[in-house]
Structure formats: C-alpha cells, structure tokens
Amino acid sequence: MPALLALLSSLAWGVADVAGGVATRRVGSPRTLALSYPAGALAITVFALTIVPGTINSSVLWLSVYTAVAGTAAMVLLYGALAIGPMGVVSPLTAVGGAAVPVAVGIARGESVTALIVAGMVLAVIAVVLVSRESGPHARVTMKGLLLSGGAGLFIGLYLVGLGTAPDDSGIWVAALSRWWSSIAMVTVAVVLILRRKSGTGARYPWLLAVSAGILDATANALFNLAAQGGELLVVAVIGSLYPAATIVLAHFVLHERMSRIQWSGVALALGAAIALTV
Numbered sequence: 001m002p003a004l005l006a007l008l009s010s011l012a013w014g015v016a017d018v019a020g021g022v023a024t025r026r027v028g029s030p031r032t033l034a035l036s037y038p039a040g041a042l043a044i045t046v047f048a049l050t051i052v053p054g055t056i057n058s059s060v061l062w063l064s065v066y067t068a069v070a071g072t073a074a075m076v077l078l079y080g081a082l083a084i085g086p087m088g089v090v091s092p093l094t095a096v097g098g099a100a101v102p103v104a105v106g107i108a109r110g111e112s113v114t115a116l117i118v119a120g121m122v123l124a125v126i127a128v129v130l131v132s133r134e135s136g137p138h139a140r141v142t143m144k145g146l147l148l149s150g151g152a153g154l155f156i157g158l159y160l161v162g163l164g165t166a167p168d169d170s171g172i173w174v175a176a177l178s179r180w181w182s183s184i185a186m187v188t189v190a191v192v193l194i195l196r197r198k199s200g201t202g203a204r205y206p207w208l209l210a211v212s213a214g215i216l217d218a219t220a221n222a223l224f225n226l227a228a229q230g231g232e233l234l235v236v237a238v239i240g241s242l243y244p245a246a247t248i249v250l251a252h253f254v255l256h257e258r259m260s261r262i263q264w265s266g267v268a269l270a271l272g273a274a275i276a277l278t279v
C-alpha cells in the first residue's frame with residue numbers, strides 16, 4: 001500500500017506541475033501560488049478532518065513549520081524554473097534532487113535495501129536522465145534555469161524528509177498545516193507585489209489552472225505523507241520522484257511538446273522502476 005500511495009502521489013505531482021507551469025507562464029509564480037496554495041490547503045484540510053484523522057501536538061506543529069519553509073521555497077523555485085525552461089528538462093532535474101535527499105536520509109537511518117530496491121532505484125535514475133533528453137531550440141536551458149531547478153530539487157528533498165518523519169498517529173496534519181503556513185506567506189507576498197505594481201500583469205488570470213494545481217499538489221503531499229508513514233522513506237521517495245514521466249507525457253498530449261524516442265524509452269523505464277519498487 002505505501003508504494004501504491006507514493007505512485008499515486010507522483011502522478012498527481014506530475015499533472016500539478018503542468019497546470020502550475022502553464023499558469024505561471026501567464027501571471028508569474030507569486031500570483032499563481034497565492035491562489036493554488038489556499039485552494040490546496042482547503043482540500044487537504046477536508047481530507048484531514050474527514051478521511052484521514054490524526055492527532056496534532058507540538059512536534060506536528062513544529063514539523064509543519066519546517067515543511068512549510070522548505071515546501072514554499074521549493075515551489076517558488078520550481079515554478080520559476082518551469083516559467084523559463086522546458087518542462088521536459090526542468091521536471092526531471094528537480095526530481096533527481098527530490099529523490100536524492102530522502103534516499104540519503106533513509107540509508108543513514110538504517111533502512112533496509114534489497115537487490116530489487118537497488119534495481120528499481122537504478123532504473124528510476126536512468127529514466128529521469130532519459131526523459132530529460134531534449135533536442136532542438138526549445139530544449140535550451142539557461143544557467144538561471146539550471147540553478148532554479150537544482151535549488152527546487154534540494155528543497156523538495158528536504159520537504160519530503162519532513163513529511164517522512166511525521167508521527168504515525170498524526171494522519172496528514174503535517175502536510176495540511178504546512179500548506180496553511182505557506183498559503184499565508186504566498187498571499188502576503190502576492191499582495192505586496194500587486195500593490196507595488198499597482199496592477200496585475202495584464203494577462204487573464206488562469207483560475208482553473210491555479211486551483212487545479214493547488215488541489216493536485218496538496219493531494220500528492222497528503223498521499224506521500226501517508227506513504228512515508230507506512231513504508232521506508234528511501235523507497236517511497238524514489239517512487240514519488242517518477243512524476244516527470246507524467247509531466248512529460250501530459251505536456252506532449254496537451255501542450256504538444258515534442259517527445260523523442262529516447263524520452264518515450266525513459267517513460268517505459270519509469271514504469272519498470274515503479275513495478276520493481278512496488279513488488
């Protein structure tokens with residue numbers, strides 16, 4: 001069950017990246033996150049109250065503050081990278097960092113590593129490398145894009161470690177409270193920016209995209225929170241890092257971003273990695 005929850009979280013993250021990335025290209029990351037974060041906070045709070053009840057104590061509160069800081073930094077950097085670079089490159093680059101940090105922490109905690117898990121990890125790394133292989137003028141990534149992607153990956157990894165250390169009896173309250181702290185921060189930043197500019201960007205606000213991205217991202221966080229509580233962090237982190245496959249496939253069919261044979265082979269390997277890690 002933990003592996004399946006992690007796989008579902010990766011699918012939700014992949015779709016959320018596309019919706020959030022398109023919205024960010026239109027109105028910028030602060031304005032997008034100012035709506036997507038509260039929308040996600042409302043959704044995940046409903047889940048926490050009705051579907052996955054848990055206990056809130058001081059450790060949960062402090063952990064939610066930590067994950068809020070790491071998660072907000074990750075999303076600002078990720079959406080910034082998605083706004084200036086191709087999704088097929090940005091998403092895999094952030095996935096590598098997002099998986100590496102929890103895996104290192106899991107190994108340091110003494111979590112068991114079987115041959116099948118190692119094989120799945122190797123396949124996942126190769127898959128991420130392959131799906132990031134793009135050619136042509138639209139595949140160019142600037143140094144700023146690389147730095148934003150790398151920073152996003154690091155903070156995503158730190159965020160996942162925080163969710164992975166949540167108390168077993170806390171349900172999904174760490175993820176839920178974290179989203180509320182982040183929502184307050186992002187709404188404040190967006191208001192300040194809008195007041196300074198006296199107006200918005202002039203573009204029509206992508207309400208549906210922003211709300212969808214927020215709800216999907218929050219759902220993915222809740223699923224990963226549960227997966228990490230029931231399984232080993234290093235396994236669920238690698239499965240969760242497969243979200244670029246969903247991002248790239250969706251970008252191909254919806255946004256008409258071209259996919260090469262190498263990228264399709266990477267998607268196939270990602271499926272193989274998921275199978276190896278869920279057995």
